[in-house]
Amino acid sequence: MGKEIQNNYLIPHVVEQTGRGERGYDIYSRLLVDRIIFLGTAIDDGVSNVVIAQMLFLQMSDPKKDIHLYINSPGGHVTSGLAVYDTMQFLTCDVNTYCIGQAASMGAVLLAGGTKGKRFSLPN
Incomplete structure (x- = not known):
């Protein structure tokens, strides 16, 4: 999982289980889903x-x-x-x-x- 820093804050990542295995998202991309x-x-x-x-x-x-x-x-x-x-x-x-x-x-x-x-x- 990559880490991104925006405005000196760490952006959390979430991991989901899918039919093809695990998939990681930054939290904003996951919310957009x-x-x-x-x-x-x-x-x-x-x-x-x-x-x-x-x-x-x-x-x-x-x-x-x-x-x-x-x-x-x-x-x-x-x-x-x-x-x-x-x-x-x-x-x-x-x-x-x-x-x-x-x-x-x-x-x-x-x-x-x-x-x-x-x-x-x-x-x-």
Whole structure:
């Protein structure tokens, strides 16, 4: 298993048993298999590009299945956040948004940009 470091944090890897043996994933790739995107930092151009690419990939994979966007963000650059917001509105699949921790500034805009009736916030 390879180790990657992003922002000085170790990115965990998970191992799954498949019909062909074991398969290792970094945690973000494994979440993506279940159509989960985790936004856990301030929003800048690099972060928005990754989130947008993941959303577009999931849209192309199955435009009828929901995407689940978990947000724990203090906000960030307006133009970067609006690029993610515009992508959410462009997609034909529903985008469920979940606030875990904080969704401030542009994070709050993205939380509100989820599909009506599919926006959630944990109590703290």
